[in-house]
Amino acid sequence: xxxxxxxxxxxxxxxxxxxxxxxxxxxxxxxxxxxxxxxxxxxxxxxxxxxxxxxxxxxxxxxxxxxxxxxxxxxxxxxxxxxxxxxxxxxxxxxxxxxxxxxxxxxxxxxxxxxxxxxxxxxxxxxxxxxxxxxxxxxxxxxxxxxxxxxxxxxxxxxxxxxxxxxxxxxxxxxxxxxxxxxxxxxxxxxxxxxxxxxxxxxxxxxxxxxxxxxxxxxxxxxxxxxxxxxxxxxxxxxxxxxxxxxxxxxxxxxxxxxxxxxxxxxxxxxxxxxxxxxxxxxxxxxxxxxxxxxxxxxxxxxxxxxxxxxxxxxxxxxxxxxxxxxxxxxxxxxxxxxxxxxxxxxxxxxxxxxxxxxxxxxxxxxxxxxxxxxxxxxxxxxxxxxxxxxxxxxxxxxxxxxxxxxxxxxxxxxxxxxxxxxxxxxxxxxxxxxxxxxxxxxxxxxxxxxxxxxxxxxxxxxxxxxxxxxxxxxxxxxxxxxxxxxxxxxxxxxxxxxxxxxx
Numbered sequence: 001x002x003x004x005x006x007x008x009x010x011x012x013x014x015x016x017x018x019x020x021x022x023x024x025x026x027x028x029x030x031x032x033x034x035x036x037x038x039x040x041x042x043x044x045x046x047x048x049x050x051x052x053x054x055x056x057x058x059x060x061x062x063x064x065x066x067x068x069x070x071x072x073x074x075x076x077x078x079x080x081x082x083x084x085x086x087x088x089x090x091x092x093x094x095x096x097x098x099x100x101x102x103x104x105x106x107x108x109x110x111x112x113x114x115x116x117x118x119x120x121x122x123x124x125x126x127x128x129x130x131x132x133x134x135x136x137x138x139x140x141x142x143x144x145x146x147x148x149x150x151x152x153x154x155x156x157x158x159x160x161x162x163x164x165x166x167x168x169x170x171x172x173x174x175x176x177x178x179x180x181x182x183x184x185x186x187x188x189x190x191x192x193x194x195x196x197x198x199x200x201x202x203x204x205x206x207x208x209x210x211x212x213x214x215x216x217x218x219x220x221x222x223x224x225x226x227x228x229x230x231x232x233x234x235x236x237x238x239x240x241x242x243x244x245x246x247x248x249x250x251x252x253x254x255x256x257x258x259x260x261x262x263x264x265x266x267x268x269x270x271x272x273x274x275x276x277x278x279x280x281x282x283x284x285x286x287x288x289x290x291x292x293x294x295x296x297x298x299x300x301x302x303x304x305x306x307x308x309x310x311x312x313x314x315x316x317x318x319x320x321x322x323x324x325x326x327x328x329x330x331x332x333x334x335x336x337x338x339x340x341x342x343x344x345x346x347x348x349x350x351x352x353x354x355x356x357x358x359x360x361x362x363x364x365x366x367x368x369x370x371x372x373x374x375x376x377x378x379x380x381x382x383x384x385x386x387x388x389x390x391x392x393x394x395x396x397x398x399x400x401x402x403x404x405x406x407x408x409x410x411x412x413x414x415x416x417x418x419x420x421x422x423x424x425x426x427x428x429x430x431x432x433x434x435x436x437x438x439x440x441x442x443x444x445x446x447x448x449x450x451x452x453x454x455x456x457x458x459x460x461x462x463x464x465x466x467x468x469x470x471x472x473x474x475x476x477x478x479x480x481x482x483x484x485x486x487x488x489x490x491x492x493x494x495x496x497x498x499x500x501x502x503x504x
Contacts, residue, residue, distance in 0.1 A: 038212045040154065040163065043106070043147045046205040047170045049198060050113050050140040054082060055178030055314060056194055057133075063191050068126050080244050081130060082137040083436060087236040089141035090428045091286045095224055096142065097149050097421035103213045105146050110206040113139030117202055121195040132195075141428075144171065148424035152412055158355060160409050165351020168404040171431065172310060173344040179318055180340065183333030225278060228285035231271040236429060238264025243436035246444045287422040290415055295490055296423065299411035302363070302485045304430050305478065306403050308438030309370060312475055313377070313396060316442045320468045321389065324382050324461055335386060339393035346401035351409075359406045359489050366402025367486040371479035373399055377472040382465040403482070410489060438475075446471040 057064075057079050065075040096105055112135055119132030147167060155163045185194050242261030271286075278284040291297050314336075321332040354362060373396035380388065408427065415423045450467030458466060 038208075039102075039214060040147075040151060040166075042205065042208055042212065043143075043150060044166050044170060046106075046110060046202075046209070047143045047147045047167075048174050049201050049205065050109075050136075050143050051170055051174040052178050052181065053117075053136055053140065053198065054086070055175040056182045057082070060182045060186055060191050060194060063186055064129075067191060068129070070126050074126065077130060078133050080241065082133050082140075083240050083244060083432065084237050085134050085137035086141045087240040087429070087432045087436075088233045089138050090145065090432060091232045091236060091425055092224075092229060093142050093145040093428070094286050094422040094425035097145060097424075098220055099224075102146065102150055103209070105142060106209050106213050107206070109139045109142035109146065110202060110209060111139070112136070112142075114199065114202040114206055115139075117195045117199045121192050121199055123192070144428045144431075145421065145424040148408075148412060148427065149421045152420040152424070153417065157413055160413060161354030161405060162348060162351035164409040165347040165349070165354070165405045167408065168347040168350070168401065169344045172400060172404055173340050173347070175311070175314060175435075177337065177340040179314070180333035180337045183329045187330045223283065225274070225283065225285050228271065228274050228278070231267050231274055232285065234267035235264050235271045236268075236433065238267060239433055240264075240436045243433075243440040246440035284422075286425060287419055288426075290419050290423045290426055293411075293414045295414040296411045298485060298488050299407045300427065300430055302367075302403070302482055302489065303407045303411065303427065304434035305482050305485075306370065306400055306407070307431050307434035308441065309374060309396070309475060309479060310400055310438070311435035312438035312442035312471075313374075313393070315439045316446065316468060316471055317377075317389065317393060319446070320380065320465075324465050324468065325384070325386075325389075327386075335389055336393060338390055339397040342394050343397040343401045346398065347405060350401055350405045354406045354409060359410050360486065362402045362406045363486045363489060364483075366399045366406075367479075367482040369399030369402065370396060371399075371476065371483055374472060374476040374479050378469055378476055380465075380468070380472070382461050407489070442471045442475060445474050 061075045061078070064078070065071065068075070093105075116132045116134070116136030116139060119135060120129055121132075123129035123132055147170070151160065151163050151167065182194055185197065189196075238260040242257050242259070242264055245257035245260065272288065275284040275286055275288045279287060279289060317336060318332045321327040321335060322329070327335065350362060373392055376392045376395065380392070411427060412420065412423050446467040448467075449470035450463050453463035453466035454460070
């Protein structure tokens with residue numbers, strides 16, 4: 001098979017793909033098929049529920065450690081293992097979404113998530129709880145690429161903004177409100193009810209999916225490359241584990257953080273080489289030709305920096321409020337709630353504005369607002385009032401809301417239909433890596449600066465405040481990158497995804 005023939009097949013969908021996609025879009029627009037009309041809302045609700053669990057453990061770890069009688073470093077694996085499994089499974093979803101029907105992939109994801117949630121709810125000890133988190137994560141990893149790929153196949157380009165706005169609620173608001181939800185539950189119930197309240201929702205979604213999910217893509221025969229899967233696991237798993245380890249002290253770390261990061265970098269280089277070689281026969285696990293779109297690449301970089309800001313502040317603000325301001329878990333969670341709600345309320349409106357105005361009129365002011373918010377956080381001290389924290393977080397949420405939907409839609413909308421699943425997997429992988437890197441960056445800078453301040457004679461609270469100030473200062477400097485990059489994002493082409501992308 002020649003490269004030119006492969007490229008032609010990538011650019012042009014098969015008759016079955018075209019017919020399936022056209023039928024799905026037509027039914028969605030006309031509302032003639034209730035099953036088709038029900039697919040995206042059900043996927044949105046399911047994805048929100050599963051992704052909420054990614055950050056729900058943060059404020060619960062102290063209660064868990066005490067109840068299970070485990071040290072802090074051991075309990076941290078409930079979050080670290082979740083992130084590791086996500087990083088390993090997400091790159092495989094590009095293959096899964098090409099090989100199997102949407103309904104099959106959805107059922108597998110929700111069965112895994114429901115089973116994992118049940119294990120967590122019934123867990124008698126740490127080992128079963130950790131196993132449940134791993135099973136949960138394997139289902140969660142599949143949901144976001146599934147959701148984005150389904151939307152791209154069902155929704156025409158001129159209406160994608162509003163739908164991708166709803167996806168922004170899932171990927172940004174769900175992690176943001178996770179600490180709030182867990183704080184509220186832990187105020188009244190024991191830790192296992194964080195899973196007990198989620199389980200019925202997951203089971204209802206599973207049943208509704210079995211009844212109403214309709215296939216909107218045409219699977220093709222594809223073989224999975226085992227070596228690519230192994231390299232992917234070491235590459236993305238190593239990077240996420242290494243970034244997570246940067247925030248641990250040398251006394252609690254299993255190994256120095258640079259070891260898994262180095263392994264991850266080397267495995268990533270081998271993984272990239274393997275994918276490029278297999279693209280010649282159209283058999284790559286993760287098709288890296290998505291990066292031949294300049295629009296996709298630039299938008300992905302800005303998305304990654306934005307996710308670093310989001311996850312960095314999600315981890316840093318609760319530490320600041322509890323360690324410096326002396327808030328309890330519930331008060332800290334409620335302080336972050338207005339920002340999460342703001343992002344959720346704005347996302348659909350931003351989607352509609354994107355359909356009307358395009359990309360730059362939204363992401364340029366959005367990047368400026370994000371940068372201004374983080375610069376504002378550098379002024380938080382041990383004497384700051386609660387309204388100052390809320391104002392800074394809400395401002396950050398407004399800026400991120402203006403950026404997430406346009407950037408995701410611009411990136412994925414510039415790809416041909418044959419690469420939707422791979423593009424969605426790349427975006428989700430970048431989200432995990434950026435989240436881990438952002439968290440590590442903020443925590444490491446905070447920890448080192450806190451130690452330095454303590455050595456200069458600052459008291460414990462004042463030293464912590466100095467460390468948090470330094471972390472936000474670094475984040476604020478990095479946020480300037482998004483302002484510059486926003487001017488390089490072009491308006492997305494208003495075309496069907498089946499057409500060949502413009503090569504930039």
